[in-house]
Amino acid sequence: MCDYADPVPEDRRPTLSDVAAEAGVSKSLVSLVMRAEPGASPSTRRRVLEAADRLGYHPDSRARLLRSGHSRLLGVVFGIQHTFHADLVTDLYTAARETGYELALSAVTPDRDEKEAITGLLQDRCEALILIAPQSTTAELARLTTRLPVVVMARGVRGVDVVRNADADGLHLAVDHLTGLGHRRIAHIDGGRAPGAADRRRGYRSAMQRHGLPLETRIVPGGLTEEDGAAAARILLDEGLPTAVAAFNDRCAIGVLDVLTRARAELSVIGYDDDRLARLSHINLTTIAQDTAAMSRLAVARAVERAEHSPAGRRELVVPPRLVIRGTTGPASASPVSAAARRR
Amino acid sequence: MCDYADPVPEDRRPTLSDVAAEAGVSKSLVSLVMRAEPGASPSTRRRVLEAADRLGYHPDSRARLLRSGHSRLLGVVFGIQHTFHADLVTDLYTAARETGYELALSAVTPDRDEKEAITGLLQDRCEALILIAPQSTTAELARLTTRLPVVVMARGVRGVDVVRNADADGLHLAVDHLTGLGHRRIAHIDGGRAPGAADRRRGYRSAMQRHGLPLETRIVPGGLTEEDGAAAARILLDEGLPTAVAAFNDRCAIGVLDVLTRARAELSVIGYDDDRLARLSHINLTTIAQDTAAMSRLAVARAVERAEHSPAGRRELVVPPRLVIRGTTGPASASPVSAAARRR
């Protein structure tokens, strides 16, 4: 018994046959028209399009792929809690649009692990997978690669196609920027076991050495969340402050800033990623930007290439990072201008 | 020509027929076993499972649904930039798991509008759509509802199934909390045209009136991002501060806090949503929590019910909000304790 008028005009959704009947042509023609392929006369094309619209027809992507053999679907696994992943996904959509491929999103959540996220995508018959900063072991990734092409983003892994930024170089940029401002006591709040953290740590160390600042080397255990940055900042507060901090990423840097600002500490802070949060005017965080648009284009292109041509072969594509100077870094010798004021 | 050894064992992915041949049984049996349906002997079941594993077989969900007629797929449209949406999606996954339905995610990005996000889902033959705070017009949503069941979350719309929290009540809770602390000059930074904003504005107004504080009523134009909150805070700073602020949502509240803390202003600030950011220890934001777990369960249940039983009928499910007292609100008459100190 219906509460109101039946909202669904027909019991089942209209199919290609329905459209063909409505337009008075064959299924083949409708198929051509719907895919915007050549081979139908303009008048037929118009009739078909009108019929489809009248019926509210939407092609069934699954039947389509079942028949055509390929899904033109790229699976993307990402951490829904990570703002930087969101930025990458945003650019992946844009990049995919240009190739004619669709994205199938599968999120990792506190309650849904990477394995589950990947399994879902596998069943959707994606032609390739793009994994953003995956935490699977190298062995698991290798095994997955025997099933279908896999492109890993934002993490260095052997035996798989990888698109990442030059993390070590990024920390060189950060340290160079800070030393250029006169800083010598520069701490690094690292990312622990997070993807890219080891490289950034390494970059920090070698940059410090290059500047002849070996003794100042100070690595504080951090992580990739604001929480981790805040904790690290409290440690610095307790154990003695440097004049500048290079944080593992922007979220971490924001946590640091939040704690330090409240403690009225004057420090230069630089983040990493240039994620959306860093750009907010009231945060205005100096950071090392990853070129997410370029990385996304490369990842999609590589995934498509592997899917269509050579599923074999693994390469690492490394994109250079870029320094973005905003308000959270300043001269080491500055007169007592607070971090807050500088950020204004 | 392959760079390395061919990583794909066979040219095409194994099918159910391959498994049947490998195990020496019929396709039907394999089908039963793969779906864990009763009707196959234990020994057969084992043989099939082994064969499937040997071949690395994964069922093709699209062929499966094409045949069985239903996809057991719930489409979810969300804004990938919104942390609160991410929280909802997280809980939707959990809720869906219990019903045996899968989620198909489709993100709205700066470059991909809601229409596009919905079209993608339609092609995937989702059985129902869950739209998180959609911006489509009522008419568009109504039209969509004639195609398939639609459940709208976090926005009140007529003519569609809706799951939302009681926004007006939420602001009553907020104002009650603040007046309980002795505040009388309480501003509201609103959400402009964002979903729910009108209700929260209304709730604020009536709560203020109820407390006999009509003259203090002060609504500042805001929005749903940190940026909006920061801008509103600057306005307050210029035009005279209240003693407390009820912000449209947590992100907005965080922007407010950020600006006010730097300006050394002592204000109580309360947010809305209780999103992940609010819970961070260094933010520690007092807020009005939406019960995302309950809302997600209700939304999924409603979507499934509509998909399976009665596609007709529209109801609004309203979940009560809850006050979560953390560190950003305190007595109006407190001795000069800064907001920063209270939040410690």
Next chain:
DNA sequence: ATGAAAGCGCTAACAG
């Protein structure tokens, strides 16, 4: 430019 027929991988309905 158009149509008829076959079949993608799977499940449902039926038969044994």
Next chain:
DNA sequence: CTGTTAGCGCTTTCAT
């Protein structure tokens, strides 16, 4: 318990 048959909605030959 097991196998056979038909066909989901679409694309793809191959005719016309």
